[in-house]
Amino acid sequence: MPSPEDVKATIKTYILEEFLPGEDPDELTDSVELMTMGILDSISVMQLVSFVEEKFDCSFDAHELSVDHMNTLEDITKLVTSKL
Amino acid sequence: MNLHQYFERSAAQSAEACAIEQADGATISYAxxxxxxxxxxxxxxxxxxxxxxxxxxxxxxxxxxxxxxxxxxxxxxxxxxxxxxxxxxxxxxxxxxxxxxxxxxxxxxxxxxxxxxxxxxxxxxxxxxxxxxxxxxxxxxxxxxxxxxxxxxxxxxxxPMSNLAYILYTSGSTGKPKGVMLTHENATSFVDWCLETFEPTADDVFSSHAPFHFDLSILDIYTPLSSGAKLVLVPEDVGKEPLGLAALIEEKRITVWYSAPSILTMLTQRGELEGRDYSSLRAVLFAGEVFPVVHLRSLHEKWPHTRYFNLYGPTETNVCTYYEVVPPIPEDRTEPYPIGAVCSQLEGIVVDLDDQPVEKGDEGELCIKGPNVLNGYWELPEQTANAFLADYYRTGDIVVEEDGGNFRFVGRRDRMVKKRGYRVELGEIETALYAHEEIEEAAVVAIPDDDAGVMIHAHLSTVSGDKVSMIKLKKFCSERLPVYMVPDRFAFHESLPKTSTDKIDYQGLKNG
CATH class of the missing domain: 3.40.50.980 (Rossmann fold)
Incomplete structure (x- = not known):
C-alpha cells in the first residue's frame, strides 16, 4: 500500500504538471487553497479525481468533490489515504 | 473653414515662428x-x-x-x-x-x-x-x-466641408485593414474642441509621438499648427526608447505631451525622470487604452506640476469624452479614472443589448453623434451601416454613467466573455493584477475552450523581470475577484508585445 507521503507526492506532481506548468514545486505547500484560490475548479477537480481513482484504485463519492474535502493537498491526501 | 486653412491662418500670423522641429534639431518656420x-x-x-x-x-x-x-x-x-x-x-x-x-x-x-x-x-x-x-x-x-x-x-x-480630409486605416475584423473616412468637418470640429479645451498659445511646444496613421496625430499636428505653436516630431525609434524620450521631452522644452499610456508607463518605469528639468510641461494627455492607476500615480510623483487629461474615443470619432485627473491620486486607488463627460460639440447615449437607452447608472454601450463622427468606412457599406444606431456611432465600449455625469469605462463589448456561464470582464482582471507590486504590465485574453467556454490567460511582465509564483498570483487574484475570474494560465514576458500604435497587441497574444 502506498504511504501517505507517496500519495501526496503523486498528487502534487500531477497538479503541478496539469494545472500549474512552470511553477516552482516548493510554492505548492500542503496548505495552499486549491479550490478557493482558483487553482482547481469544478472541472479540474473531476479530472484530478479520475486520475487518483485510476492510480490508486479507489473511488470517490460525489459529495466528496467539494471544497470541504479537497481544498488543500493535505485534505486530498487524507481523503485518498482513507480509501486505501 | 477647411482643415488646411487653420494652418494657413496661423502661417500668415506667425510667419517667422518655428512650426516644426525634428528630434535631430532640423527646423522649419511657418513661412x-x-x-x-x-x-x-x-x-x-x-x-x-x-x-x-x-x-x-x-x-x-x-x-x-x-x-x-x-x-x-x-x-x-x-x-x-x-x-x-x-x-x-x-x-x-x-x-x-x-x-x-x-x-x-x-x-x-x-x-x-x-x-x-x-x-x-x-x-x-x-x-x-x-x-x-x-x-x-x-x-x-x-x-x-x-x-x-x-x-x-x-x-x-x-x-466642401463634407469632403474627406484623410482616411486612417485600422485593423479590420476580416483581417484586411479598413479605411475610416474623416471629413474636413469631422477634423475641424475636433480641432476646434482641442483649441478650446487646451488653450494653446504661440509659446506652446506640442509633442508628436503617435504615428501619423493613428488618430492621436490629428491633435498633435493641427492643435499647434493652428495656433502658431511649435510641433516637435518624435521619430519612430526614439519613441520607444525610454531614456532618449525622457531626454527629448526635457531638451525640446515640451509643454503638451500626448501619447498612449503604455509610453508613459515606460517613461515612468525606465525613463529615469528624476533629476531632469520638466518645468515647461503643462499638460499630459493620454488616450488609446486604460492607464493603470499605479503607473499614473508614479508619473504624477515625478511630474507633480502638470495637468493630466484622460482622452477617450475611437478613430471613428476621435476624442469624444475626456476627463481631467485632479490630484492627489489616493495611495489605495486601483480603479482606473473615468473617461469623463461627452465633449461639448457631441451627444452621447448609452444603450442596452436591445438598443434601448439604459437607466442612469446601468451598464450599456456608449454611442456618439455629432460633427466628429466618421463619414463611414471606405467602400464598406455593410460595416458602415452596422457601426451606426440611427445617426449615433456605436463605440463598442461598455460604460456606466456615474454621479456627476462622468462615464466610467467598463470594457470593450468584445472583451466581455462568459466562463462557465459567468460573465467575465477581462479588463477587471487586469485592474486586479496591476494592484500587485511586482506586475508592470498585464494583458488578459480569453481563449475558446470546449468545456469552460473560455480559458483565461494572463500575460504579464514584471518589474524585476523575474517570474512570480503562479500560486501566489492566484491567491492574490482570488482575494480581489470571484474565483471564476482568476486566470487559468499565466505567461511571463520581458515586456508585452505592442501594436504599431503602441497599444498592447491583444490579437497577437491571443493567437500566440
Whole structure:
C-alpha cells in the first residue's frame, strides 16, 4: 500500500504538471487553497479525481468533490489515504 | 473653414515662428512650411490630382511628411498616411483599396511598394523622396521635377466641408485593414474642441509621438499648427526608447505631451525622470487604452506640476469624452479614472443589448453623434451601416454613467466573455493584477475552450523581470475577484508585445 507521503507526492506532481506548468514545486505547500484560490475548479477537480481513482484504485463519492474535502493537498491526501 | 486653412491662418500670423522641429534639431518656420506645402500642392495639381482624390503618404515621420500632408490638403485631396514600419504588402493594399491618385513615398520603401501595387487602372504615380528629413528630401525631389517641368503656382483649393480630409486605416475584423473616412468637418470640429479645451498659445511646444496613421496625430499636428505653436516630431525609434524620450521631452522644452499610456508607463518605469528639468510641461494627455492607476500615480510623483487629461474615443470619432485627473491620486486607488463627460460639440447615449437607452447608472454601450463622427468606412457599406444606431456611432465600449455625469469605462463589448456561464470582464482582471507590486504590465485574453467556454490567460511582465509564483498570483487574484475570474494560465514576458500604435497587441497574444 502506498504511504501517505507517496500519495501526496503523486498528487502534487500531477497538479503541478496539469494545472500549474512552470511553477516552482516548493510554492505548492500542503496548505495552499486549491479550490478557493482558483487553482482547481469544478472541472479540474473531476479530472484530478479520475486520475487518483485510476492510480490508486479507489473511488470517490460525489459529495466528496467539494471544497470541504479537497481544498488543500493535505485534505486530498487524507481523503485518498482513507480509501486505501 | 477647411482643415488646411487653420494652418494657413496661423502661417500668415506667425510667419517667422518655428512650426516644426525634428528630434535631430532640423527646423522649419511657418513661412517655409507654407511655401514647401504650396510646392507639393502645385506639383500634385499639375499631375492631375483633383479635389476629392486620395493621395498616399509612405514616409518616416519628418518635416517632409507634414509638408506633404498640408500639400495634399491644399490640393483639395484627402491624405492616406500608412505605417512606414508595416509590411509593404499591407501598405500597397491600402493604396490600392482607396485607389490613391498619387503617392509620396520615401525611396527606401518605393521598390517594395511598386511590386505590391495592383490598381486595375494602372499604378498611380509615385513621388519618390530620396531621404526624408528636415524638409530637404522633399525639396530636392520638387527641385528635380521642376527642372524637367516646372509646376505653375496655383491657389489652394477650398472644398466642401463634407469632403474627406484623410482616411486612417485600422485593423479590420476580416483581417484586411479598413479605411475610416474623416471629413474636413469631422477634423475641424475636433480641432476646434482641442483649441478650446487646451488653450494653446504661440509659446506652446506640442509633442508628436503617435504615428501619423493613428488618430492621436490629428491633435498633435493641427492643435499647434493652428495656433502658431511649435510641433516637435518624435521619430519612430526614439519613441520607444525610454531614456532618449525622457531626454527629448526635457531638451525640446515640451509643454503638451500626448501619447498612449503604455509610453508613459515606460517613461515612468525606465525613463529615469528624476533629476531632469520638466518645468515647461503643462499638460499630459493620454488616450488609446486604460492607464493603470499605479503607473499614473508614479508619473504624477515625478511630474507633480502638470495637468493630466484622460482622452477617450475611437478613430471613428476621435476624442469624444475626456476627463481631467485632479490630484492627489489616493495611495489605495486601483480603479482606473473615468473617461469623463461627452465633449461639448457631441451627444452621447448609452444603450442596452436591445438598443434601448439604459437607466442612469446601468451598464450599456456608449454611442456618439455629432460633427466628429466618421463619414463611414471606405467602400464598406455593410460595416458602415452596422457601426451606426440611427445617426449615433456605436463605440463598442461598455460604460456606466456615474454621479456627476462622468462615464466610467467598463470594457470593450468584445472583451466581455462568459466562463462557465459567468460573465467575465477581462479588463477587471487586469485592474486586479496591476494592484500587485511586482506586475508592470498585464494583458488578459480569453481563449475558446470546449468545456469552460473560455480559458483565461494572463500575460504579464514584471518589474524585476523575474517570474512570480503562479500560486501566489492566484491567491492574490482570488482575494480581489470571484474565483471564476482568476486566470487559468499565466505567461511571463520581458515586456508585452505592442501594436504599431503602441497599444498592447491583444490579437497577437491571443493567437500566440
Amino acid at each position: 517655409e512650411l507654407a511655401a514647401l506645402s504650396d510646392r507639393v500642392r502645385d506639383r500634385l495639381m499639375l499631375e492631375g490630382v483633383e479635389a476629392g482624390d486620395r493621395v498616399g503618404l509612405y514616409l518616416r515621420k519628418t518635416i517632409d511628411t507634414v509638408a506633404s500632408i498640408l500639400g495634399v490638403l491644399k490640393a483639395g485631396a484627402a491624405y492616406v498616411p500608412v505605417d512606414p514600419t508595416a509590411p509593404a504588402s499591407r501598405n500597397g493594399y491600402i493604396f490600392d483599396n482607396c485607389r490613391v491618385k498619387a503617392a509620396i513615398v520615401e525611396s527606401r520603401f518605393s521598390e517594395k511598394l511598386e511590386a505590391e501595387l495592383q490598381q486595375p487602372s494602372g499604378a498611380p504615380p509615385l513621388f519618390v523622396v530620396d531621404e526624408a528629413g528636415g524638409g530637404r528630401g522633399l525639396e530636392r525631389m520638387l527641385d528635380g521635377l521642376d527642372e524637367r517641368k516646372p509646376a505653375p503656382k496655383s491657389e489652394s483649393r477650398e472644398v
